[in-house]
Amino acid sequence: MTSSLQALLPSTERALLHRIAVAQTEGRAPSLVGGVVREGETVWFGARSCVDGHAPDADTQYRIGSITKVFTAVLVMRLRDEGLLGLEDPLEKHLQGTGVGEVTIAQLLGHSSGLGAEAPSPWWERTPGTLRPELADVLGERPMVHPVGRVHHYSNPGYTLLGSLVEAVRGVSWEEALRTEILEPLGMTRTTLQPVAPHAGGWAVHPWADVMMPEPAEDLGLMAPAGQLWSTVGDLCRFAGFLAQGDDRVLARASVEEMRVPAAPSAAADPESGYGLGLQLVRKDGRTLIGHTGSLPGFVATLWVSVEDGLAAVALANATSGPLVGLVAADLVRIVAEAEPRVPEPWRPLPEAEVDQELLALTGPWYWGTYAFGLRVGAARGVTLEPLRGVGRRAAFRALPEGGWIGLDGYYQGETLRVVRRPDGTVSHLDLGSFVFTREPYEQGDAVPGGVDEAGWRGL
Incomplete structure (x- = not known):
């Protein structure tokens, strides 16, 4: 049930249903299901099926392929947050004997490790995992196809290594860690390694005729952390809410936000997409979407x-190819965003306890050379620095316990902003990664690197 505040308009619901109906028909999928989340609450579900009267519901399992990788990445980030590993640690520090131990955990998460895209023959998605009982069988004789850390190259074996890393550090199976640390806290009772009824069967649809053939559903063994899971629209909508806001029972919001930051350069052929720490990042219809796509034979x-x-959206289908569910899910988001744009929260002043007079005194215009910027104070003593006209380097900053601020985005991400005071305690200037911001442009006596011309400003 959805609250009256969250319920979608009938016209919006019809547009959503029309979108998945078109996708099921044009994509020639045996069935296709979709769901929409708004402000953390599932507000719509729709389904289309080739069997009259037997449309799947939000509790019907589909195989989700590489969406599994997001779950594996969350488990790794949990280990990082507990201090059991560092993202810049070489794999060898925690998982010995792989032969590729020089790659870092961050490089594995972001697919910049240099590892190959697939395991050696035979095709791992359509063969049992028992054919690859050891990591050496997954990696093969030539595991590296690119220099380490140089390019983004999607790697399924890389996520096999991360699953084995979780087991080595946590001391339990990847499956047990997944269940106790993510699925149970989030109430995802219908996400499993093996299909549990009701579930869809996987089908291959002939590309030139309206006939079908069942696809095998193999247990992937060691490759499971790269693509094993079965899930439902209902469960994935819960997971989408977690990816939007974080959940301290699973992973803090700040760590989820860290996963969204691009970890490697985008491929030149696709400048509108990128990859964070286990999350795909795309630009579509003027908005940034984070999440993941997935496919296995039949799904x-x-x-x-x-x-x-x-907003978030999920789209699942039980066909090897045909329905473009990546576009469908993006369209479900777009339809709701355009028809029923987000209503902003009311403006409210800061709580009295957060009002800092010294910080208020720093607000207003500052000058980097002759460029004018404005400093604005936000919640939790955070600040933003933005150009007052034209384009420029805008950034938000988070307050540091020891004083100063750390950049959160843009050019100044990771850079430190600090207040520099004179011997008498008055403010001299702001220092941002060595850039000096003064209250006036090139004022005599200010701490401007290189000094200020003694004659001052003049006409022609």
Whole structure:
């Protein structure tokens, strides 16, 4: 049930149903299901099926393929947050004997490790995992196809290594860690390694005729952390809410936000997409979507979240190819965002306890050379620095316990902003990664690197 505040308009619901109906028909999928989340609450579900009267519901399992990788990445981030490993640690520090131990955990998460895209023959998605009982069988004789850390190259074996890393550090199976640390806290009772009824069967649809053939559903063994899971629209909508807001029972919001930051350069052929720490990042219809796509023989799946819109969408189908569920999920987000744009929260002043007079005194205009910027104070003593006209380097900053601020985005991400005071305690200037911001442009006596011309400003 949805609250009256969250319920969608009938016209919006019809547009959503029309979108998945078109996708099921044009994509020639035996069935296709979709769901929409708004502000953390599932507000719509729709389904289309080739069997009259037997449309799947939000509790019907589909195989979700590489969406599994997001779960594996969350388990790794939990280990990082507990201090059991560092993202810049070489794999060898925690998982010995792989032969590729020089790659870092961050490089594995972001697919910049240099590892190959697939395991050696035979095709791992259509053969039992018992054919690859050891990591050496997954990696093969030539595991590296690119220099370490140089390019983004999607790697399924890389996530096999991360699953084995979780087991080595946690001391339990990847499956047990997944169940106790993510699925149970989030109430995802219908997400499993093996299919549990009701579930869809996977089908291959002939590309030139309206006939079908069942696809095998293999247990992937060691490759499971890269693509094993079965899930439902209902469960994935819960997971989407977690990816939007974080959940301290699973992973803090700040760590989920860290996963969304691009970890490696985008491929030149696709400048509108990128990859964070286990999350795909795309630009579509003027908005940023985070999440993941997935496919295994017989199934395609997508989960997209638009944090800015407070929306997420899931699309699942049981066909090897045909339905473009990545576009479908993006369209479900777009339809709701355009028809029912997010209503902003009311403006409210800061709580009295957060009002800092010294910080208020720093607000207003500052000058980097002759460029004018404005400093604005936000919640939790955070600040933003933005150009007062034209384009420029805008950034938000988070307050540091020891004083000063750390950049959160843009050019100044990771850079430190600090207040520099004179011997008498008055403010001299702001220092941002060595850039000096003064209250006046090139004022005599200010701490401007290189000094100020003694004659001052003049006409022609």
